[in-house]
Amino acid sequence: MLPIFESPTNWTVSQLTDYLQQLISGEEILRDLWVVGEVSNATRATSGHFYFTLKDANASLRCVMWRQQVNYQLFLPKNGDLILAHGYLDIYPPAGTYQLYTDNLIALGAGILYQEFLQRKAKLEKEGLFDSERKRPIPVFPHRIGIVTSLKAAALQDMLKTLKRRYPLAEVIIAPAAVQGEEAVPSLINALKRLDHEVKPDVIILARGGGSIEDLWAFNDENLVRVIADLETPIVTGIGHETDITLADYASDLRAPTPTAAAEMVTPNLVDLQAGVQTLSQRLQNATLNWLNTNRLHLRQLTHRLNISSPANRVNIARQRLDEMMHRLELHLSHTLQQQRSKVELYFHRLESLNPQALLERGYSILTKKDGIIVRSIEDVTLGETVQARLKDGHLDTRVESILH
Secondary structure: OOOOOOOOOOOOHHHHHHHHHHHHHHOHHHHOEEEEEEEEEEEEOOOOOEEEEEEOOOOEEEEEEOHHHHOOOOOOOOOOOEEEEEEEEEEEOOOOEEEEEEEEEEEOOOHHHHHHHHHHHHHHHHOOOOOHHHOOOOOOOOOEEEEEEOOOOHHHHHHHHHHHHHOOOOEEEEEEOOOOOOOHHHHHHHHHHHHHHHHOOOEEEEEEOOOOOOOOHHHHOHHHHHHHHHOOOOEEEEEOOOOOOOHHHHHOOEEOOOHHHHHHHOOOOHHHHOOOHHHHHHHHHHHHHHHHHHHHHHHHHHHHHHHHHOOHHHHHHHHHHHHHHHHHHHHHHHHHHHHHHHHHHHHHHHHHHHOHHHHHHOOOOEEEOOOOOEOOOHHHOOOOOEEEEEEOOEEEEEEOOOOOO
């Protein structure tokens, strides 16, 4: 329940913070975020937690990753890295700030290439090349399937095995093309046009195995994207790994996470072709969706209540406060040690100044009688008495010839 007050001016800081925290936690879109930014202020605490800031030209966002998630990361970014961070947004009450609680970090490679990618994407998106209205339906039972990829690619063999296993009735036609290097773009464009104009398959698969952003750069070419958007044949892209997204994927009618998945998406399974199964399956799917839609809201409400009541938020806040207290304790201990060190040095200098040898070094001497007693006053000696003078480099025996008051 959100706090209710007799007057809207009677909020305390804690009440207002709790209210905002409930608002943020209740927004579904803020519970599953992917945020792109440049890393700054990256710090690995002694507890194992990872703190950093994501920023761009206009704003910054504080982020934290708990130790258990850090241990599963393939890499931890350093300051200046461009990354894609996944997590959820929430309030950190002690500081009165919002921050992203992350569980996955993905390097985006060269920042310049990524900026160029975003610029091209914005340009083509503005022209409507990625609009959902342009997307063509993928045929359920294709008779002829075209594939554009490299003949040397391991992904090709995986696709052929998948197509044969799932739907051997379809004819598969391969249009070989370079998928990397300077010749890749014209080669890909030529292969797509030949399939679309001459072979006229029911669907085309454009595929390539995984690689870096530089390896996949040909699939971000503007001319290639325009060709894909203008094809008469529906096209499915399976480029790179699941996390790799190119402009060709945006222009295609359907994006698959991998080449093998693309082969699965364009073909039905023979088992599913049995008489009546598809109809029953569709009816079951509709009934399930209706049931899910009916109960989804109730489940979200229960989940929201559980999240509010869960001690997890308090534990997370306590973790961060513990890190801050540990940092303050380290600073305090360092300051205390420095003070004690200064005191020791002061006492040492004082002892040095009281050292009799230091007095002798400055030209003074110490007089002692034969029995070793130090002469402190003229009354301690008599005329004719022999006394010993201690100097910095030895002793002198002297005789008292006169005593002056």
